[in-house]
Amino acid sequence: MSDHFHQYMLTANNDEERDRIRERLLADPAFCDEMRELENEWIDSYATGRLAPRERELLHNHLVNTGQLNRVATALAMARSRRPAIPSIFPYAWGIAAAVLLCATATLTAPKWPRDAAVRRQPEDLVPLAPGTLRDSAAVQGVVRHAGRGLQLQLLYEDTSPNGGCVVIVKDGAGNQVDEVRSECGVEFHPYSVNSQLKRGRYSVELSDLEKGLLHTYLFDLGE
Amino acid sequence: MAGTWTLNEESFTRLLALFHEDREQAALRYEALRERLVRVFIWERAIDAEGLADEALTRMARRLEEGETIQNPAAFLSGIARNLLKEDRHQRQRMEPIQDVPAAPSSNDVERHHAALERCLAGWEPEKRNLLLTYYQGDHGERIRGRQRLAAELGLELNALRNRALRLRDRLEDCVRQQVARDESGGENTRRKGQG
Numbered sequence: 181m182s183d184h185f186h187q188y189m190l191t192a193n194n195d196e197e198r199d200r201i202r203e204r205l206l207a208d209p210a211f212c213d214e215m216r217e218l219e220n221e222w223i224d225s226y227a228t229g230r231l232a233p234r235e236r237e238l239l240h241n242h243l244v245n246t247g248q249l250n251r252v253a254t255a256l257a258m259a260r261s262r263r264p265a266i267p268s269i270f271p272y273a274w275g276i277a278a279a280v281l282l283c284a285t286a287t288l289t290a291p292k293w294p295r296d297a298a299v300r301r302q303p304e305d306l307v308p309l310a311p312g313t314l315r316d317s318a319a320v321q322g323v324v325r326h327a328g329r330g331l332q333l334q335l336l337y338e339d340t341s342p343n344g345g346c347v348v349i350v351k352d353g354a355g356n357q358v359d360e361v362r363s364e365c366g367v368e369f370h371p372y373s374v375n376s377q378l379k380r381g382r383y384s385v386e387l388s389d390l391e392k393g394l395l396h397t398y399l400f401d402l403g404e
Numbered sequence: 405m406a407g408t409w410t411l412n413e414e415s416f417t418r419l420l421a422l423f424h425e426d427r428e429q430a431a432l433r434y435e436a437l438r439e440r441l442v443r444v445f446i447w448e449r450a451i452d453a454e455g456l457a458d459e460a461l462t463r464m465a466r467r468l469e470e471g472e473t474i475q476n477p478a479a480f481l482s483g484i485a486r487n488l489l490k491e492d493r494h495q496r497q498r499m500e501p502i503q504d505v506p507a508a509p510s511s512n513d514v515e516r517h518h519a520a521l522e523r524c525l526a527g528w529e530p531e532k533r534n535l536l537l538t539y540y541q542g543d544h545g546e547r548i549r550g551r552q553r554l555a556a557e558l559g560l561e562l563n564a565l566r567n568r569a570l571r572l573r574d575r576l577e578d579c580v581r582q583q584v585a586r587d588e589s590g591g592e593n594t595r596r597k598g599q600g
Contacts, residue, residue, distance in 0.1 A: 189447060198448075199486060205444050206485075207478030210563055212440045215447075216570055224540065245449045250517075253509035254580050257518035258540060261525065 184211075185218035190238040220255075223248075227255035349386045411462050419465040422477055434461075437477070444485060450492050460484045520583035524576055532572055539569040 187193070188201045205212045225231050226239050243249045350359040411419075417427075423437070424430035438457055445453035463484050464474070474480045509517075525533050535558075541550050555565045 195486075199482060202444055202448075202485060203479050203482040206437065206440055206481055207476075209436060209440065212443060213563070213567055213570055216443065217566055220540070220570075220573065221544075230543070246446050248446070250509070250513075250581065250584075251577060253513040253517040254521065254577050256509070256514045257521040257580070258537070258576075260514075260518055261521060261537060 183218050185215055185222060186238075188215065189219070189242050190235075223251050223255045224259070227252050228259050351386070409462075409466050411465050415465045415469045418468050419461065422464075422468065422474060437481070441481065441485065445489075448485075448489050450489060451495070456485075456488050456492065460488055463488075516584055516587060517580055520580045520587065521576065523583055524579035536569060536572040536576060539565070540573070 184201075188198070193201070205215060222231070222235075222239050223243070226236055226243075231239065240249075243252065347360060349357055351357050420427060420430040420434055422430075423433040438461060441457040441460060442453045445456045450456050460481055464477070464481060467480075468474065535554065538550055538554050539547075541547065551562065551565060555562050558565065560568070
């Protein structure tokens with residue numbers, strides 16, 4: 181995405197350029213509205229996982245620096261409120277749209293990994309995830325970030341609801357299971373805590389319904 | 405800041421006259437400009453955007469009283485804003501400790517915001533709720549087509565529709581912020597009572 185908002189807010193401009201845009205924002209109400217609308221579009225894209233990692237990092241910093249990070253939660257809430265009912269392939273979950281949050285926290289072990297989370301807890305560690313068989317073909321939002329002394333993985337996606345228990349299995353690149361979490365899954369967000377020690381490399385996360393079997397597989401890289 | 409000089413009725417009237425000869429029209433333009441000024445200060449990462457916007461307008465009123473001729477209020481204000489931002493950044497560099505960068509919202513945050521948002525929207529007229537949710541519905545191409553349809557249905561220009569949607573979104577976000585803050589302070593009070 182490249183637009184006025186990207187140019188003014190997310191790019192390092194020289195003073196002359198900033199002065200020129202600031203003056204136009206003050207003089208031209210339509211231009212100011214356009215900028216505000218673009219900011220909303222960026223926030224909505226961020227909230228629904230439609231930004232590339234670099235753009236997400238830039239916007240995250242912009243929202244932190246301008247005290248607007250709470251707008252992401254509201255944008256996500258808005259996305260849920262305007263979502264049309266999706267007919268489910270599960271007869272008992274007809275018309276229900278669900279959101280599931282997978283959350284894996286692991287203790288940091290790799291020696292090259294930054295130890296000071298307070299300094300490096302930046303979204304520069306965001307890793308793009310290759311979606312598996314996401315039913316609605318939307319991009320899955322994935323975040324890998326430092327959390328305390330550990331590393332946190334979050335997967336956020338929307339799907340029709342399997343009504344019942346879920347199992348989340350994390351496997352390493354060789355296909356070895358490194359963790360398994362059982363929890364309820366359904367129409368609301370559910371956190372999953374995985375207490376494995378994750379090293380760099382490729383992993384898969386398999387989300388299964390206890391009754392229906394495997395629903396989705398997601399791949400992610402814990403890279404440099 | 406502007407020293408001991410304070411804005412009085414006479415200087416404020418002089419300031420308003422800069423925007424329009426009719427006082428009511430001038431007041432509307434003044435408010436709209438102040439709103440944009442606040443937005444600019446937020447985007448420029450000011451500590452107190454509202455306070456700086458008022459300070460900028462006060463400085464402009466003072467310059468008018470001192471006999472300055474202002475041909476282009478926006479350009480003049482932009483210059484004042486630049487100076488204020490320099491002062492603001494200087495102050496922030498002295499005050500700001502190194503802070504941890506906040507993380508993206510958790511699932512609990514989203515749950516709280518969603519519950520608050522539904523409560524806010526429940527009190528809205530259906531047409532406003534529909535306008536807002538339809539305006540922000542779908543991905544890029546779908547949004548554009550949806551907005552064109554909506555503008556045609558409502559008999560509005562796209563710019564006017566955008567302005568209306570922006571205001572509704574502001575209103576909704578303010579309401580959600582207040583609801584979430586109320587929920588949080590309510591939860592905090594309950595915890596305190598439980599401990600007491």
